Amino acid sequence: MIPDKAGNAELVIRHAHVLDPRAGLDGVMDVRLTEGRVSEVGENLRGTRKLDADGLHLFPGFVDVHAHWRTPGREDEETIESGSASAAAGGFTGVVMMPNTDPIVDSPVIVSGLMRRIEKESRVRARVSAALHVGLRGERLTEMRLLKEAGAFCVSDDGLGTASAGVLRNGMTYARSAGLPLILHCEDHTLATGVVHDGVAASLAGIPGSPASAEDVATAMALILAAETGAKTHVTHVSTALSAALVAFFKDRADVTADTTPHHLTLTDDLVSTLEGLYRVNPPLRPDAEREGVGDALRTGVLDFVATDHAPHASEEKELPLEEAAPGFLGHETAFAAIYTELVMTGKLTLPRLVEAMSCAPGGWVGEGGSVTVGEPADLALVDLSEKWTVDAGTMISRSSNSPYLGKTLTGRVVGTIVGGEMVYDRTGAKLGTRG
Numbered sequence: 001m002i003p004d005k006a007g008n009a010e011l012v013i014r015h016a017h018v019l020d021p022r023a024g025l026d027g028v029m030d031v032r033l034t035e036g037r038v039s040e041v042g043e044n045l046r047g048t049r050k051l052d053a054d055g056l057h058l059f060p061g062f063v064d065v066h067a068h069w070r071t072p073g074r075e076d077e078e079t080i081e082s083g084s085a086s087a088a089a090g091g092f093t094g095v096v097m098m099p100n101t102d103p104i105v106d107s108p109v110i111v112s113g114l115m116r117r118i119e120k121e122s123r124v125r126a127r128v129s130a131a132l133h134v135g136l137r138g139e140r141l142t143e144m145r146l147l148k149e150a151g152a153f154c155v156s157d158d159g160l161g162t163a164s165a166g167v168l169r170n171g172m173t174y175a176r177s178a179g180l181p182l183i184l185h186c187e188d189h190t191l192a193t194g195v196v197h198d199g200v201a202a203s204l205a206g207i208p209g210s211p212a213s214a215e216d217v218a219t220a221m222a223l224i225l226a227a228e229t230g231a232k233t234h235v236t237h238v239s240t241a242l243s244a245a246l247v248a249f250f251k252d253r254a255d256v257t258a259d260t261t262p263h264h265l266t267l268t269d270d271l272v273s274t275l276e277g278l279y280r281v282n283p284p285l286r287p288d289a290e291r292e293g294v295g296d297a298l299r300t301g302v303l304d305f306v307a308t309d310h311a312p313h314a315s316e317e318k319e320l321p322l323e324e325a326a327p328g329f330l331g332h333e334t335a336f337a338a339i340y341t342e343l344v345m346t347g348k349l350t351l352p353r354l355v356e357a358m359s360c361a362p363g364g365w366v367g368e369g370g371s372v373t374v375g376e377p378a379d380l381a382l383v384d385l386s387e388k389w390t391v392d393a394g395t396m397i398s399r400s401s402n403s404p405y406l407g408k409t410l411t412g413r414v415v416g417t418i419v420g421g422e423m424v425y426d427r428t429g430a431k432l433g434t435r436g
Helices: 080-089 108-121 144-150 165-178 200-205 213-229 241-250 262-266 269-274 288-299 335-344 351-366
Strands: 011-020 025-034 037-042 050-052 057-060 062-067 092-097 125-131 154-156 182-184 233-235 256-260 380-390 409-419 422-426
Touching: 011 351, 011 380, 057 351, 062 080, 062 335, 062 351, 080 092, 080 108, 080 409, 080 422, 092 351, 092 380, 092 409, 108 125, 108 144, 144 165, 165 182, 165 213, 200 269, 213 233, 213 241, 213 256, 241 256, 241 288, 256 288, 256 351, 262 288, 262 335, 288 351, 335 351, 335 380, 335 409
Parallel strands: 011 050, 011 057, 062 092, 092 125, 125 154, 154 182, 182 233, 233 256
Antiparallel strands: 011 025, 025 037, 057 380, 380 409, 409 422
């Protein structure tokens, strides 16, 4: 569904505040889009179509390296069409789909089938992550070269992690030889025996907890093996200060990047006291000290990206006691606003650093997007930083509604998303097509 750039008419976005930290752009200017790419950035530009963006910010489109669109197998929760529409509503122009679907994305035929569906159904640039091991069971490695030939962008163990150091080391070696990056879910299941963070909140609520060390031990193992094998390794959803510190230590010792999520940056395990299944997530929400440590790591660039871990669930899976509920939150539609409201507006994070973490850095990692420079794909997000809005289940575009921000008022909202030069999400109210 992404428009063919050869058929795109010219579009000039006028009077937007363009912010692209990597390109050094930060000011009101015009941007011309031609045949799906940025063709000019300047002042007083003219074109066959124009979009008046006065009062809006224009960012490189956000890129989410970690999302669950539940296809194949759980299309009742999300489809490629609804997931990509939800992503577009959040300003995302690129997404990496995780493999823990039903069936698991562990064979070339499943990868190629997803690639065909993406071509027909996705509003944004979606990439397929295949499974690191068959069935994500942590035993036999997948045929990574064949998966890459079928269209896989990377391999991942997300959802379960890899318990065996030997399997993970062999997987890294194979992935490197196949030219595939790895996205790793770092969790030691011999320690992660609870459903929330093992701390004061869990004790007061009487709910079994898992210690932060469940993440830290697995993160250390992954980073050590990444340094040894040379595999391009991305550690996802970092939620503890120690794991972030471990990433910092290995930055110049391994080809490693890492992300954290909006919810680990803005929420704490105090929500455990509600006993609501809505607030179960993996890794779990942490105490404020951990949240602050992770936020500092994002601010200083130790953590490279923000990734949503967008995880739709049917209502019957979340409307359960916390111990029984399925773990995971929606993320696409609230990611920017949640962080902007809680961190940027409070002075804990700068807006350029947030754009770097949501757009430029992950765009560079996937190899496309994340820039408003001439010649780059015209993948852009228009944002009204002044708009206040309340997160409402009835207006979510996702097929699911399990957002931890339901009922919260956030500031900053995406009003338009452009992929390949064409609007794939539009709340601007603009009438395109006027020459001027």
